[in-house]
Each structure stands twice: as structure tokens, then as C-alpha cells.
Amino acid sequence: MSAAWGKCFDPTGAVHGIPTYPWKLAPDGLATLRQLRAMGLRPGGQPVQAQVMRLRRRAGTPRVAYLYRVDLAKPVRPMTSRKWGALALAMxxxxxxxxxxxxxSYCLPTSLGCCVLCAYPDTTPTANCTASRRG
Ligand SMILES: [Zn+2]
Structure with missing residues (x-):
């Protein structure tokens, strides 16, 4: 067992406060936020249960990912009609x-802040095309 690996292995949480495992060696039944999301789950108010830690060779601060218990996770809230309505208004x-x-029928470019015809009132696409063809 290397020294770096040993620093990351703290299943009782004596060193880091919460149970800590080396990267990719977390026990079954724990998942990160992204892993929960991929399963259609959310932490559901449970606190962080454990963390996986990876020491970075150059930077002094280790990289951690928080883990949640899969059995305490709740399904992602479905979209309600009010949420759909708010989304439709925003779009x-x-x-x-x-x-x-x-x-x-399309989203206006945020760089213009308005439609293309208002941003360039003097130029119309057809005029540009004929002008370039003639020139
Ligand atoms: Zn306009």
C-alpha cells in the first residue's frame, strides 16, 4: 500500500470526518450526484455519506467526490404543468x-438582443444576395 493510497483510505472517517475511500474503490450502494442522476435519482435531502479522494501529483489539494446512499435516494421530481408553463413562457x-x-420559430441570437431585421434595418437578405451577384 503506497503512502498516497493510505491517506485516501479512511473508512471510519477518523482522519477526514466522513468515511473516505480511494478513487474508484467506494463500496457498493454509494453513488455520486451524477451517478444518481443517471439512475433517475436525487439525494433527497440526505447528507453526504462518504467521499472518494484522489491525490493530485502536482497540486497540493486532493480531489474529492461526495457520495450518497442509493437506498436513501429519491426519484427525480417529474415536471409539473406549472413548470411546463413557465418553460413555455421562457421559450x-x-x-x-x-x-x-x-x-x-427559432430563438433570437442573444448577441443582437432582437431579430435580425431590427438589428440591420437597412439591409435585407435578398438585397445582399442580388448585390453580390451583380458585383
Ligand atoms: Zn424585430
């Missing part, structure tokens, strides 16, 4: 030009 606002109030 509508992103598709509506604040200047001409036209609602487009």
Missing part, C-alpha cells in the same frame, strides 16, 4: 423580438 420570450414584437 416564447426568447423567440419574440422586443422591438417589433414578432414571434419567430
Amino acid at each position: 416564447l420570450a426568447r423567440r419574440t423580438c422586443p422591438i417589433c414584437r414578432v414571434t419567430y
Whole structure:
């Protein structure tokens, strides 16, 4: 057992406060937030149960990932009709030009803050095309 590995192996939490395991060696039944999410679960208010730790060769601070118990995790909340409504309104606002109030079928570029026709009122796409063809 190397010294670095030993620093990360603390299943009772005597050194780090919570049970600590070396990277990739966490016991079964524990999962990270991302792993829970992939299973369609969320921690559901439970505190962090343990952590996996990896010492980085150059940087002094170790890298940790918090673990939660899978059996205490709860399913991800489904979308409610109010949430769908709020999402639809937000998407509508992103598709509506604040200047001409036209609602487009696509989201307006945030760099312009309005539709293309309002951003460049003097140039129309067709005029540009014919001009470039003529020139
Ligand atoms: Zn506009």
C-alpha cells in the first residue's frame, strides 16, 4: 500500500470526518450526484455519506467526490404543468423580438438582443444576395 493510497483510505472517517475511500474503490450502494442522476435519482435531502479522494501529483489539494446512499435516494421530481408553463413562457420570450414584437420559430441570437431585421434595418437578405451577384 503506497503512502498516497493510505491517506485516501479512511473508512471510519477518523482522519477526514466522513468515511473516505480511494478513487474508484467506494463500496457498493454509494453513488455520486451524477451517478444518481443517471439512475433517475436525487439525494433527497440526505447528507453526504462518504467521499472518494484522489491525490493530485502536482497540486497540493486532493480531489474529492461526495457520495450518497442509493437506498436513501429519491426519484427525480417529474415536471409539473406549472413548470411546463413557465418553460413555455421562457421559450416564447426568447423567440419574440422586443422591438417589433414578432414571434419567430427559432430563438433570437442573444448577441443582437432582437431579430435580425431590427438589428440591420437597412439591409435585407435578398438585397445582399442580388448585390453580390451583380458585383
Ligand atoms: Zn424585430
